[in-house]
Amino acid sequence: MINPAERLPLIFSHELGLQVYFVFDKSLNIKKPKHTMSSIFIFAKKMKMKSITAVILTTAILSFGACKEAKKTVSTSDEVSTNQSIDENSTEFKIDSASSIIEWEGSEGLASINTSHNGTLALSSGTLLMKNDSLTGGKFEINIASLKVLDIPIEKAGNAKLKKHLLSPDFFDQAKFPNATFEISSINKNTSDSVSISGNLTLKRNTKNIDILAKITNSNSEILFETGKFYINRNDWNMSYGTEKSLGDEMIRPEVGIKIKIVAKK
Numbered sequence: 539m540i541n542p543a544e545r546l547p548l549i550f551s552h553e554l555g556l557q558v559y560f561v562f563d564k565s566l567n568i569k570k571p572k573h574t575m576s577s578i579f580i581f582a583k584k585m586k587m588k589s590i591t592a593v594i595l596t597t598a599i600l601s602f603g604a605c606k607e608a609k610k611t612v613s614t615s616d617e618v619s620t621n622q623s624i625d626e627n628s629t630e631f632k633i634d635s636a637s638s639i640i641e642w643e644g645s646e647g648l649a650s651i652n653t654s655h656n657g658t659l660a661l662s663s664g665t666l667l668m669k670n671d672s673l674t675g676g677k678f679e680i681n682i683a684s685l686k687v688l689d690i691p692i693e694k695a696g697n698a699k700l701k702k703h704l705l706s707p708d709f710f711d712q713a714k715f716p717n718a719t720f721e722i723s724s725i726n727k728n729t730s731d732s733v734s735i736s737g738n739l740t741l742k743r744n745t746k747n748i749d750i751l752a753k754i755t756n757s758n759s760e761i762l763f764e765t766g767k768f769y770i771n772r773n774d775w776n777m778s779y780g781t782e783k784s785l786g787d788e789m790i791r792p793e794v795g796i797k798i799k800i801v802a803k804k
Contacts, residue, residue, distance in 0.1 A: 609793040611771040617738050617745040618723040620675075625667075628674045631761050631802035633664040638802075640680060643767070643795030647787040655700060656795075660684035662717065666761050666802040673733055673754050673763075677721040678800065682712040708779040715742045723747060731755060741775040752798075763800040769793045 640659040647653060664678025685704060690697040705712040719740045726734040732753050738745050748770065755762040773781060773792045780790035 608791070609769045609795075611769045611793055612748045612750060614746040614748050614771075614774050616747065618736065618747045620721050620723045620738065625669055625674055628667040628669040629804065631666045631668060631804055633661055633666070633678055634801045634803055635661050635663070638678075638800045640799075641767075641795075641797040642685075645791045645793075646789065647791070648783065648789055654689070655687060656689050657685060657687045659686075661800065664800075664802075666763060666800065668756060668761060671756050672727065673722075673725055673735075673752075673761075675722050675725075676763075676802075677719065680718040680720070682710045682716055682718060685710070685712075709777055711742055718742075739770070739775075741772075742777065744775040746774050750798075759804050761800075761802045763798070763802065765796075765798045767795050767797045769795050 638661045640661065641656065642659060643654060643656045645654040660681050662679045662681040662684075664676065666676040667674045682705065685701060687697050687700050687704075690700060704710060707714070710718075720737050721740075722735055722737045724736045728734055728751070732751065734749065735752055736747055736749050738747050750765055750768055752763055752765045755764075771792050772778070772794050778792070780788070781792045783789060
C-alpha cells in the first residue's frame with residue numbers, strides 16, 4: 539500500500555487539463571499508469587530527471603490522444619438515385635411541421651468533456667409513404683432559418699451571436715442555402731416498429747447517403763417517425779470551419795448530433 543504522502547506532484551498542464559503525479563514505491567517495481575479523467579498516477583522506482591521527463595511527455599501524449607477521441611459518426615457514401623416510381627398502393631402522409639422537430643448538438647475543444655451547444659431546426663414540408671403498415675419512402679425539407687439555440691438563454695447576447703455564426707457562410711450559409719433535405723433511398727425492416735433507413739442528406743447542395751435507424755408508430759391516420767441521436771461529420775458536407783485540431787480548445791468539433799421527430803398525417 540502506498541502512502542499518499544509519498545505522491546509527488548511534478549507538473550500541471552493547463553492545455554491538457556491533466557495533473558501528473560509520480561509515486562515512488564518502496565518495492566521499486568514500475569507499474570502501468572493508472573488514470574482518471576482528471577489525473578494520471580505513474581508508479582516508478584528512482585529515476586534520473588531525464589527519465590522522469592520522458593515519462594511525463596509520453597503519458598501526456600497518450601492521455602491527450604484519449605481525450606480527443608471522436609464520437610462515432612454514421613457511415614456515408616455518394617448520393618443514391620431515388621428516381622423510382624411511387625407504388626400506387628402506398629398512402630401519402632403529409633408532415634405536420636408544427637409537431638415535427640430536429641434536435642441538434644455541437645461541441646468545442648479537444649477534451650473528452652467539451653463545451654456543448656444544442657438547439658432545434660424546424661421542418662418546412664415533406665411526406666412519408668406507407669403501405670400495409672410499412673414505411674415505403676419519404677422526403678422532408680428543413681428550414682435552416684428556423685435554427686434555434688437552446689443552451690444559452692435567449693435574452694443573453696451569446697444566443698444571438700451563436701445563431702448568427704451558425705447561419706453564416708462559415709456553417710450553413712442560410713442566405714445562399716435556405717433549405718436542407720433528406721430523401722429516403724431504401725428501407726430494411728428490423729422489427730415490427732423499427733427500420734434501418736438509407737437516405738440522401740443534402741446540406742449546402744452537397745449530398746451524401748447516410749444510414750440511420752428509426753422507430754415507426756402508425757395509428758392509421760397519423761405516423762410518428764423517430765430516431766435516436768446519431769452523429770454526422772460535417773466535413774463530409776464541406777462544412778469544415780474550425781475543425782483544425784491545431785486550434786486546441788478553440789476547435790469546433792466536426793461531429794454534429796442529430797435527433798429527428800416527425801409527425802405526419804393523412
